[in-house]
Amino acid sequence: MERFVRLNKPAFIGREALLRQQEQGVPHRFVTLACEVDDADPIGNEPLYLDGDLVGRATAGAYGHHLKQALALGYVTPEAAEVGTRLEIEILNKRYTAKVIEESPYDPENASLRA
Template identity: 40%
Template structure:
């Protein structure tokens, strides 16, 4: 399985008006076909458990995929992780309106979901 810049929410970084670059055709095909999944950032509401990878993501009580990477977010005060969520034909609002949990060692923990970075989503801290 391959990741796509549009599914990862990085379409702003790709200039498809450029004549030739590796992957241009794949980006254009994906844009035309629509997204089947989106990369979502999760933050557990309970600050105690940790995320690493392969923990199950539950959307509205149903397993939809694994956490692909996770760690502790010191500025956010809890575990954060990334994972792809199926979204065929859904808007960003539909994706975020769902209820999310992450299963760790057989126990489910409520999670907040975001399509943007939870820490400094407007990149204000890097501006000078």
């Protein structure tokens, strides 16, 4: 954050909030999720649960055709943000497993490229 904001400047709008966040830590972390769904893909704004407790919200989602996997992006509490954490995502009033994965899944060997 120091790269973008000089907290030693005189008062500016948002300074107190930034100082508080610096002391307490960031309340939510950005994650990528692989969703194990059957007939509905995430589109965004779906709640995310860990052990039945609401820990965040998906902000976007879609079916990844190259990966043959439904994917979602979202923000969760720090304890739910570790890669490998199994969450639940609620889509159309049904809960599905959603696993926190590495930031950006892709095909590093270009196995899915077409000729």
